[in-house]
Amino acid sequence: xxxxxxxxxxxxxxxxxxxxxxxxxxxxxxxxxxxxxxxxxxxxxxxxxxxxxxxxxxxxxxxxxxxxxxxxxxxxxxxxxxxxxxxxxxxxxxxxxxxxxxxxxxxxxxxxxxxxxxxxxxxxxxxxxxxxxxxxxxxxxxxxxxxxxxxxxxxxxxxxxxxxxxxxxxxxxxxxxxxxxxxxxxxxxxxxxxxxxxxxxxxxxxxxxxxxxxxxxxxxxxxxxxxxxxxxxxxxxxxxxxxxxxxxxxxxx
Amino acid sequence: xxxxxxxxxxxxxxxxxxxxxxxxxxxxxxxxxxxxxxxxxxxxxxxxxxxxxxxxxxxxxxxxxxxxxxxxxxxxxxxxxxxxxxxxxxxxxxxxxxxxxxxxxxxxxxxxxxxxxxxxxxxxxxxxxxxxxxxxxxxxxxxxxxxxxxxxxxxxxxxxxxxxxxxxxxxxxxxxxxxxxxxxxxxxxxxxxxxxxxxxxxxxxxxxxxxxxxxxxxxxxxxxxxxxxxxxxxxxxxxxxxxxxxxxxxxxxxxxxxxxxxxxxxxxxxxxxxxxxxxxxxxxxxxxxxxxxxxxxxxxxxxxxxxxx
Ligand SMILES: Nc1ncnc2c1ncn2[C@@H]1O[C@H](COP(=O)(O)OP(=O)(O)OP(=O)(O)O)[C@@H](O)[C@H]1O
Ligand SMILES: [Mg+2]
Numbered sequence: 082x083x084x085x086x087x088x089x090x091x092x093x094x095x096x097x098x099x100x101x102x103x104x105x106x107x108x109x110x111x112x113x114x115x116x117x118x119x120x121x122x123x124x125x126x127x128x129x130x131x132x133x134x135x136x137x138x139x140x141x142x143x144x145x146x147x148x149x150x151x152x153x154x155x156x157x158x159x160x161x162x163x164x165x166x167x168x169x170x171x172x173x174x175x176x177x178x179x180x181x182x183x184x185x186x187x188x189x190x191x192x193x194x195x196x197x198x199x200x201x202x203x204x205x206x207x208x209x210x211x212x213x214x215x216x217x218x219x220x221x222x223x224x225x226x227x228x229x230x231x232x233x234x235x236x237x238x239x240x241x242x243x244x245x246x247x248x249x250x251x252x253x254x255x256x257x258x259x260x261x262x263x264x265x266x267x268x269x270x271x272x273x274x275x276x277x278x279x280x281x282x283x284x285x286x287x288x289x290x291x292x293x294x295x296x297x298x299x300x301x302x303x304x305x306x307x308x309x310x311x312x313x314x315x316x317x318x319x320x321x322x323x324x325x326x327x328x329x330x331x332x333x334x
Numbered sequence: 335x336x337x338x339x340x341x342x343x344x345x346x347x348x349x350x351x352x353x354x355x356x357x358x359x360x361x362x363x364x365x366x367x368x369x370x371x372x373x374x375x376x377x378x379x380x381x382x383x384x385x386x387x388x389x390x391x392x393x394x395x396x397x398x399x400x401x402x403x404x405x406x407x408x409x410x411x412x413x414x415x416x417x418x419x420x421x422x423x424x425x426x427x428x429x430x431x432x433x434x435x436x437x438x439x440x441x442x443x444x445x446x447x448x449x450x451x452x453x454x455x456x457x458x459x460x461x462x463x464x465x466x467x468x469x470x471x472x473x474x475x476x477x478x479x480x481x482x483x484x485x486x487x488x489x490x491x492x493x494x495x496x497x498x499x500x501x502x503x504x505x506x507x508x509x510x511x512x513x514x515x516x517x518x519x520x521x522x523x524x525x526x527x528x529x530x531x532x533x534x535x536x537x538x539x540x541x542x543x544x545x546x547x548x549x550x551x552x553x554x555x556x557x558x559x560x561x562x563x564x565x566x567x568x569x570x571x572x573x574x575x576x577x578x579x580x581x582x583x584x585x586x587x588x589x590x591x592x593x594x595x596x597x598x599x600x601x602x603x604x605x606x607x608x609x610x611x612x613x614x615x616x617x618x619x620x621x622x623x624x625x626x627x628x629x630x631x632x633x634x635x636x637x638x639x640x641x642x643x
Contacts, residue, residue, distance in 0.1 A: 083408070085441045093427075164424075169424055171422060175388055178441075334348065334390075
């Protein structure tokens with residue numbers, strides 16, 4: 082393992098993040114506050130409680146998940162797409178590094194950024210609502226796994242994308258709808274029975290549900306299923322990455 | 335001396351069927367400077383890209399100091415530095431950081447003194463904290479070189495390092511190349527400027543349409559293929575070539591002061607003696623005589639055109 086190379090990639094990627102630290106920090110704080118004002122105040126005054134939890138607190142895990150997923154995805158996809166776009170990928174390809182090391186560097190950095198933003202959102206949320214975390218270790222584990230697996234997916238998208246439109250299209254057309262329909266802002270038990278069945282095909286439901294369980298000890302689907310779902314998702318991403326590595330797809334001509 | 339770089343029957347067919355390399359074999363000795371000349375699309379960049387790991391070969395092998403570039407890619411690539419043809423740099427990053435990054439990427443420990451040395455040698459030290467996008471094109475090219483040198487490579491590829499570079503910077507680069515050679519680095523450069531190859535290379539390779547037409551020591555190449563010209567300057571101008579000299583296939587300069595005689599040095603009889611005798615017999619008074627070796631450029635044009643014909 083070329084650890085120095087992994088460290089170099091990781092540091093270089095984090096530098097990009099630190100250059101825009103204020104933006105990276107401010108935008109989640111602002112958007113979280115807006116969510117609380119809009120959802121918490123407007124809807125919360127009508128819904129008040131979901132399954133015994135104040136609505137404001139109820140949406141926190143979903144809110145964190147939403148941001149963490151989109152951030153991990155966009156940071157990782159942009160991180161590897163940008164060198165392809167401006168041509169600096171030549172250096173990665175000509176360096177004594179394996180594909181695995183490149184993946185660890187980029188995915189690690191993207192997951193770190195997403196984790197940071199998740200933490201900022203949690204901290205912001207704690208100003209608005211009382212938060213208690215029932216299973217802290219599980220909470221951290223879910224958060225880490227989500228950051229990591231969505232960064233992997235983002236990396237795949239970044240390798241696949243041939244232009245900026247393609248870079249945006251998967252997050253926009255697939256991930257965002259899945260996240261919004263994945264019970265981030267409601268409990269799936271609030272849906273009509275048919276829709277309750279349909280949402281079970283949405284992988285994000287399992288992630289949000291498991292994450293919410295780690296806060297409040299209650300879930301839409303059994304927690305074991307959540308773990309299984311995230312394990313399967315991670316495995317699927319790793320398989321694709323392994324295949325890219327074997328074939329050099331879209332990297333080496 | 336053993337070859338530091340050994341290329342065997344390298345072929346590359348791009349997707350879409352274009353055959354960019356049609357079986358290139360070449361040995362490069364440690365410490366030499368090899369200039370690859372060739373027209374646009376000849377396959378120079380393709381050759382370099384395969385050696386450096388950016389492109390995969392269709393067939394053939396390459397070893398660097400005995401390490402196969404595929405099976406032992408880590409050992410092979412760690413020895414190589416690459417300055418690509420197109421300038422590609424992260425625009426918002428600072429000069430010093432990108433050079434540090436390159437060093438780390440090649441598995442070398444952080445060494446600020448080394449990075450400083452490289453930046454100073456390339457006259458970039460004053461701009462070390464500038465963002466790349468604030469630099470001029472020539473300075474960006476220097477940054478590319480600094481990045482390639484950051485991990486102390488033993489083999490350096492320069493793919494058209496002086497394209498779009500002014501005369502002064504070009505001279506600077508030649509000096510840097512000379513310094514690197516003195517420190518034992520093997521250098522392979524591609525160029526369209528034949529004067530460049532003439533000025534700095536030990537050997538010259540000519541590549542055209544995916545084939546290596548020849549590789550030869552520069553001096554020998556010029557001697558072998560070089561034609562020489564003898565220029566006879568006259569004290570008094572003449573209106574035309576005197577009939578007595580007609581058999582020598584001479585050319586008269588426009589001002590009528592110089593007779594130009596082209597001959598082949600390789601020939602047993604160059605015809606110089608006969609010419610000078612006839613000149614004296616014709617009653618012409620000589621003021622000066624000089625000879626000129628034809629340049630690599632002439633050789634190159636002959637070769638490539640000969641191949642295309
Ligand atoms: N990625 C690619 N896909 C398909 N064809 C390519 C690719 N890269 C290069 N080629 C083709 O391969 C041939 C050799 O190109 P190459 O870039 O190696 O030439 P070159 O000698 O470096 O030329 P130049 O002096 O213009 O830089 C050209 O015909 C080029 O069009
Ligand atoms: Mg080229």
